[in-house]
Amino acid sequence: MKQHTATKMAEDFVFLEGPKWHGDRLWVSDVFDHKIWCVALDGSRELVCEVPHRPSGLGFHPDGTPLVASSKDYRLYRIEAGQLVEHADFNGLVAGDVNDFAVDRAGRAYVGNFGYDYDGGAPRKDTDIHRVSLDGRIEVAASGLAFPNGMSILDGGRTLVVAETWACRLTGFDLSGDGQLSNRRVFADLGHRAPDGICADAEGAIWTACFNTGEFIRVLPGGEITDRIAFDGFGVSCTLGGRTGRRCSARSLAVHPRNWPRGDARRRFSALPSRSPPLRKALRRAPPGAFDRRMQRMLPVSGGFPQAGARYS
Structure with missing residues (x-):
């Protein structure tokens, strides 16, 4: 297994989530500062x-229109001319925060949710993945998932993989041309590791953040781990990208607070610079109480990584 190290990229965010590489820049959600940023x-x-x-x-839709999940009002928005435009309303359909998603070639979004009131301490409950069409119509795409979290589409758009965080596994589905999910299967059993955000590379492997161990690992179908980036704390999310997406000069980023912001308190963290693409970004959280000052950093991780996967991932 290859081990990788990290160095600093950018700074002064609160808590970053949902990283995506698009238009030669890294797009990130600053959850507790309620902002979306593009980072060069x-x-x-x-x-x-x-x-x-x-x-x-x-x-992103195929025409480049950005989409964002808005957790607490249970909606998916388009971003048009810097303004939020409602795309889909999940109120009455979900019992927990709207979370991560993937977009297919036709612009359909596959959206996960917590499934229960996580912040309120409700008991865990399985939930659905919803499919949202280009016109905003919502349908259930799959049911009975244990906290469907990060998602990625690979194999040229023929496979969707979702992280089931509380089940400690990556779950695969066949994805048909009309957006149907079928042939549910275990892509990788991660044992004690609880996957959070994920992304796919061009070789069909999945990079996943491990919420409970602070690791970021590259996993092949079947569960073999080939690469690892280790941190203290909790792993949150990751993405692949860069200007060229070519292997051999890869960099990855880890963004992590050294303490968990409580509520919507607006805290500042440090953050962090990559030297060359492609860019693989991973976000990390450390446990509460670790440091008095809450810091967040983006860390590019060196290594000869495979290029990013399919465009719609």
Whole structure:
């Protein structure tokens, strides 16, 4: 197993989530500062818009229109000219925060949710993945998932993989041309590791953040782990990207607070610079009480990684 190390990229965020590489920049949701940012490889950034009810997962329609999951008002929004435009309303359909998602070639979004009131301490409950069409129509795509979290589409759009966090596994589905999910199977049993955000590379492997161990690991179908980035704390999310997406000069980023922000308290963290693409970003949380000052950093991780996977992942 290859081990990788990290160095700093950019700074002064609160808590980052939902990383996606698009248009030569890294898009991230700053959950507790209620903002979406674009970050360049030199660490400079541009504010895209504000999302009052906690931005989470990010994605893009085939025409490049950005999408954001708004956790606390249970909605998916398009971002048009810097403004939020409602795309889908999950109220009455979900019992927990709207979270991460993946977008297929036709622009259909496959959206997960917590399944229960996580912040309120409700007992865990299995939930659905919902499919949202280009016109905003919502349908159940799959049921009975244990906290469906990060998702990625691979195999040229023929497979969807979702992280079932509380089941400690990556679950695969066949994805048909009309957006149906079938042939549910275990892509990888991760044992004691609880996967959070994920992304796919061009070789069909999945990079996953491990919520309970602080690791970021590259997993092949069947469960073999080939690469590892280790941190203390909790693993949150990851993405692949860069200007070229070519292997051999890869960098990855880990964004992590050294303490968990409580409620919507607006804290500042440090953050962090990559030297060359492709960019693989991973986000990390450390446990509460670790440090008095709450810090967040983005860390590019060196290594000869495979290039990013399919465009819609």
